[in-house]
Amino acid sequence: MSASSPYNAIVIGAGANGLVAAHYLARAGKRVLVVEQHQTPDLSADIGWVPPRIIRDLDLSDLRIEAPDPWITIPLAGGGTLELARDVARSAEAIRRVSPTDAAKWPDFCARMRALATVLERLYLVPPPDIETRDPRELARIAGLGFYVRRLGKQTVIDLARILPMSIAELLDDWFESDALKGALGALGIWHLKQGPRSGGTAFNFLHHHVGSPAGVFRPARSNITEVLARKSGVEIRRGAHATVVAKNGRAIGVVVDPGGESILAPVVVSSAPPRATLQPVAIELDPEFARAVGNIRARAIVARGTLAAEQQPAYWNLCIAPSLEYLERAYDDAKYGKDSAAPYVELQRTNGRLEVHVQYVPSGDHSDLVPRVARALDIEAQRLRLEPATESLYHEELTLDQILFMRPVPGWSRYRMPIEGLYLCGSGTHPGGGIPGAAGRNAAREIV
Amino acid sequence: MAKRYDVIIIGGGHNGLVTAAYLARAGKQVLVLERRPRVGGAAVTEEIFPGFKFSMFSYVVSLLRPEIIRDLDLPRHGLHILPLESTVTPMENGDYLAAWSDHDDTRRELYRHSPRDAEAYDEYGRLMHFMAQAVKPILGMVPPDPTSFAPGDLAALLRLGKHFRGLGAERLHALVKLMTMSSADFLDEWFETDVLKATKSASGIIGTFLGPRSPGTAYVLLHHYMGELDGVFRAWGFAKGGTGAVSESIASAARAFGAEIRCDAGVTKVLVRGERATGVVLEDGTEIPASTVVSSLDPRRTFLQLVDARHLPSEFVADITRFKFRGSSGKVNIALAGLPTFTCMPDGAGGKLHRGAVSISPSMEYVERAYDDAKYGEFSRRPYMDIVFPSVIDPGMAPPGKHVMSIFVQYAPYRLNGGWTDAKREAFGDAVVNTVESFAPGFKSLILHRQVITPVDIERITGLSEGNIFAGELALQQLFFLRPAPGWAKFATPLRGYYQAGSGTHPGGGIMGASGRLAALRILKDSA
Numbered sequence A: 001m002s003a004s005s006p007y008n009a010i011v012i013g014a015g016a017n018g019l020v021a022a023h024y025l026a027r028a029g030k031r032v033l034v035v036e037q038h039q040t041p042d043l044s045a046d047i048g049w050v051p052p053r054i055i056r057d058l059d060l061s062d063l064r065i066e067a068p069d070p071w072i073t074i075p076l077a078g079g080g081t082l083e084l085a086r087d088v089a090r091s092a093e094a095i096r097r098v099s100p101t102d103a104a105k106w107p108d109f110c111a112r113m114r115a116l117a118t119v120l121e122r123l124y125l126v127p128p129p130d131i132e133t134r135d136p137r138e139l140a141r142i143a144g145l146g147f148y149v150r151r152l153g154k155q156t157v158i159d160l161a162r163i164l165p166m167s168i169a170e171l172l173d174d175w176f177e178s179d180a181l182k183g184a185l186g187a188l189g190i191w192h193l194k195q196g197p198r199s200g201g202t203a204f205n206f207l208h209h210h211v212g213s214p215a216g217v218f219r220p221a222r223s224n225i226t227e228v229l230a231r232k233s234g235v236e237i238r239r240g241a242h243a244t245v246v247a248k249n250g251r252a253i254g255v256v257v258d259p260g261g262e263s264i265l266a267p268v269v270v271s272s273a274p275p276r277a278t279l280q281p282v283a284i285e286l287d288p289e290f291a292r293a294v295g296n297i298r299a300r301a302i303v304a305r306g307t308l309a310a311e312q313q314p315a316y317w318n319l320c321i322a323p324s325l326e327y328l329e330r331a332y333d334d335a336k337y338g339k340d341s342a343a344p345y346v347e348l349q350r351t352n353g354r355l356e357v358h359v360q361y362v363p364s365g366d367h368s369d370l371v372p373r374v375a376r377a378l379d380i381e382a383q384r385l386r387l388e389p390a391t392e393s394l395y396h397e398e399l400t401l402d403q404i405l406f407m408r409p410v411p412g413w414s415r416y417r418m419p420i421e422g423l424y425l426c427g428s429g430t431h432p433g434g435g436i437p438g439a440a441g442r443n444a445a446r447e448i449v
Numbered sequence B: 001m002a003k004r005y006d007v008i009i010i011g012g013g014h015n016g017l018v019t020a021a022y023l024a025r026a027g028k029q030v031l032v033l034e035r036r037p038r039v040g041g042a043a044v045t046e047e048i049f050p051g052f053k054f055s056m057f058s059y060v061v062s063l064l065r066p067e068i069i070r071d072l073d074l075p076r077h078g079l080h081i082l083p084l085e086s087t088v089t090p091m092e093n094g095d096y097l098a099a100w101s102d103h104d105d106t107r108r109e110l111y112r113h114s115p116r117d118a119e120a121y122d123e124y125g126r127l128m129h130f131m132a133q134a135v136k137p138i139l140g141m142v143p144p145d146p147t148s149f150a151p152g153d154l155a156a157l158l159r160l161g162k163h164f165r166g167l168g169a170e171r172l173h174a175l176v177k178l179m180t181m182s183s184a185d186f187l188d189e190w191f192e193t194d195v196l197k198a199t200k201s202a203s204g205i206i207g208t209f210l211g212p213r214s215p216g217t218a219y220v221l222l223h224h225y226m227g228e229l230d231g232v233f234r235a236w237g238f239a240k241g242g243t244g245a246v247s248e249s250i251a252s253a254a255r256a257f258g259a260e261i262r263c264d265a266g267v268t269k270v271l272v273r274g275e276r277a278t279g280v281v282l283e284d285g286t287e288i289p290a291s292t293v294v295s296s297l298d299p300r301r302t303f304l305q306l307v308d309a310r311h312l313p314s315e316f317v318a319d320i321t322r323f324k325f326r327g328s329s330g331k332v333n334i335a336l337a338g339l340p341t342f343t344c345m346p347d348g349a350g351g352k353l354h355r356g357a358v359s360i361s362p363s364m365e366y367v368e369r370a371y372d373d374a375k376y377g378e379f380s381r382r383p384y385m386d387i388v389f390p391s392v393i394d395p396g397m398a399p400p401g402k403h404v405m406s407i408f409v410q411y412a413p414y415r416l417n418g419g420w421t422d423a424k425r426e427a428f429g430d431a432v433v434n435t436v437e438s439f440a441p442g443f444k445s446l447i448l449h450r451q452v453i454t455p456v457d458i459e460r461i462t463g464l465s466e467g468n469i470f471a472g473e474l475a476l477q478q479l480f481f482l483r484p485a486p487g488w489a490k491f492a493t494p495l496r497g498y499y500q501a502g503s504g505t506h507p508g509g510g511i512m513g514a515s516g517r518l519a520a521l522r523i524l525k526d527s528a
Helices: A016-027 A052-057 A088-096 A100-124 A136-151 A154-163 A168-175 A179-189 A202-208 A225-231 A275-285 A288-295 A325-336 A370-378 A439-448 B014-025 B066-071 B103-113 B115-139 B151-165 B169-180 B183-188 B194-202 B217-229 B243-256 B299-305 B314-322 B364-375 B422-439 B455-462 B514-527
Strands: A009-012 A032-036 A072-075 A081-084 A236-239 A242-248 A251-258 A263-265 A268-271 A304-308 A318-321 A345-351 A354-360 A385-389 A423-425 B005-010 B030-033 B045-049 B052-055 B081-083 B087-090 B096-099 B237-239 B260-262 B267-273 B276-282 B287-295 B329-336 B357-360 B384-388 B403-410 B447-453 B498-500
Touching (some): A009 A016, A009 A242, A009 A251, A016 A032, A016 A052, A016 A225, A016 A268, A016 A439, A052 A439, A072 A179, A081 A088, A081 A179, A088 A100, A100 A136, A100 A154, A100 A168, A100 A202, A136 A154, A154 A202, A168 A179, A168 A202, A168 A325, A179 A202, A179 A325, A242 A275, A251 A268, A268 A439, A275 A288, A275 A423, A304 A370, A325 A345, A325 B364, A345 A370, A354 A370, A354 A385, A370 A385, A423 A439, B005 B014, B014 B030, B014 B066, B014 B514, B030 B243, B045 B329, B052 B447, B066 B514, B087 B194, B096 B103, B096 B194, B103 B115, B115 B169, B151 B169, B183 B194, B183 B217, B194 B217, B194 B364, B243 B260, B267 B287, B287 B514, B299 B314, B329 B422, B329 B455, B357 B422, B364 B384, B384 B422, B403 B422, B422 B447, B447 B455
Parallel strands (some): A009 A032, A032 A236, A072 A318, A268 A423, B005 B030, B005 B287, B030 B260, B087 B357, B287 B498
Antiparallel strands (some): A304 A354, A304 A385, A318 A345, A345 A354, B045 B052, B087 B096, B267 B276, B276 B287, B329 B403, B357 B384, B384 B403
């Protein structure tokens, strides 16, 4: 350990995961420095379930979690809209106008999905099961998880095995007939994913984004978690500085910051940056097999986000342009061949006085037609729209079945600890992944402590 | 008084015949009832045009379980496999990619495209070999029910967990990847040569309604890899006399053990009395009693057509109704005046080209776009094809100097926009022929006859629902303890005395016979 360093740990990134990790470490008595490359927090990233455990542990009493009602507004082909309320019965009433059979199935669907999301919630608040372990405590823990799942009943076990590998299209086609309903629900299955609704594993992605939401609400909640964490005292945050891990002889010794090139030493470095970006600068210290696995991480850009200048407060909270599963699938076809969707999936979310835009599919490449296309989908003037295509997966690593649990961020290294001593990951690229702000940060900090 | 049978087996496809042979071997009085004039189901050889014999549907062999070949002594009953030695993929730019029977030749050929891939090829081969070995014990295992608390199921689950952990971390991870990834993503981790990836990924889409970029296709890749190393067969091969000869050899073994096989005997209904199966009714109304009835047909026909739904739990009926078939492949059988010349290899590599397979999979995008057409209800305008010339290896299949050509084609969706008509079938045949012509100019002028088979034809002729060649999609959610339905993957059915033995049960698909064998073992255990 370096005697000259005032810090016990340096955390790279002041997003929700980095800050949660930092505060858990501080709570355990560590002196922590957080280094963040941007001057201001990215508020648009605060989407997803904040586990209540974190709110309690870190005493985030001023956390504000939005609960829009209706949670989604779906324009209908023949004019008018379908609005789904937080109340399952009221949603069913609304669905009845487009399809009585779908309305009849809605409560059962909501309950079944809720049961599965509960299983994921349980899995997400602990490190992923280490299936190679010989440690009796870990084996007991895995057995405990298995027993927990089986106690939920036969139907849930079967649903888990059947539904997780499925495509969201297949799942929704099993239940519903309304294109408008299936399109809006299906969009959650492809959220941040370079897959179409007919691709296997998109049903899992759908459930992943259902965690933390009440039955019948299929959009992750927004909160002000990053802002609340940034205000909270206990850790030092340095903004406007990009940190790179420095390692020597197989152990992390600190970071070097840019601009300035100053070295800051600490025995523990925790990175909430994408796994590949964190590990590539220290590749020389890595085993070639591990380096190859890092190189194979799929984290392809697929989303553009931005804002819409509103003339007046719109009548909806959340407007979804995904008229059918086929619309989404065709949007994906363009992306398969490296082009922005000609007719993209667009979602508008009203939050805190601004209108945020989420667009898919936007793979890396030429985006010259993107703004007019999105404007056309929304039927607005293009000048009101400001979009920023991502250059990499905003989840740091795509949430596909081969990149979750013990396979995330790379197979066999899912316990936040990296093969370089003193280096840890705690971002969306680790279990449980994006869309659950703070969960990875908490799991990582607990492993470190 | 008519002869009393212990077991009646509905369907004389290869699985039904395997079940029959094993049961007869154990001393049961067995009767096999086949609707068509000949046994084999989708593994039949027919003289479609005078003098030209075709493996009408299924055309290559490799997955047939070695224990079945041993137990039933199939070589003595006429089974003879001729190796299929190579694969050549013509490319759009006039070049080609070849995989030869000689490993060094293949490496040299790959080196020409990418030294890096030539290096990776061996390591990839070793991994796939190992993974296939690792999965194989599961093919011969009755799937345990993870929702059951019965000691037998728990013990089997534990054994399974131990087996997988025994693989070691690296291979366990590779297995997870193979079970969940798309073949395109999986191959991207290994290779850079597009045409190599396209050709390899093609075996991941066979029989599925998925494209190479769809997750789940890496498993089908592995499923097809299992045949390539069985020790018994060095590689994929033809049965001498066509795939019908495989069925005939199993039938012959079954008869030798005392089984009776009746053709032109379609079953319309399973007789049920006191909530148990008691026999069958034939198309002509004849009732044949038996204490055990086995259906080797696919799950839809086994449970929704042969049996009245009121004899089955409604939840089970719902599961079977949901079971996906979605046939996606067609077949074009062609009688040729001579062998076509491919632009990419005018000399045919001294005849090697025609002794092997020709894969029309020039690029990843080509195969993916073929899928896109099907996704929206059209047949592929430029389809993926696997072409073989069986008469080159087995001259008895065609008159002297003439040849037969078998083209497996994907995609041809069962649910075509507007439905399949005679005109659509011919248009599909034209798309196939024109695509071949573009790689082998002059091919069309060699055609003497052609037979075009769509998924609707497969369904009509063989009975396979929606023309799915695996009797149900090989998707992760339809495998192992979920095949064909959760809780009923152990060959028994909710109806007492009624069993299932077709490819719609674990492990399913290909001329493998594993389902038929496992079903027979289950029946013997239950009757012991």
